[in-house]
Amino acid sequence: MPEAKKSKIFCPCCPKWEIKRPEQCSNTLLHKRKKLYFCTKRCKERFEKDPEKFV
Numbered sequence: 191m192p193e194a195k196k197s198k199i200f201c202p203c204c205p206k207w208e209i210k211r212p213e214q215c216s217n218t219l220l221h222k223r224k225k226l227y228f229c230t231k232r233c234k235e236r237f238e239k240d241p242e243k244f245v
């Protein structure tokens with residue numbers, strides 16, 4: 191059975207950083223009803239400070 195095509199998830203702060211295992215990602219944030227994944231805690235903090243910059 192072919193694997194279902196999932197859209198890739200990227201860290202909003204690092205567009206080239208793909209979150210390959212979102213289920214294991216602990217740096218998440220709910221933003222405007224959308225769950226976001228961050229590669230590091232620092233990225234998450236950067237985003238929280240200025241979310242408009244990244245959306």
Ligand SMILES: [Zn+2]
Binds near residue numbers: 203204229
């Ligand atoms: Zn990042």
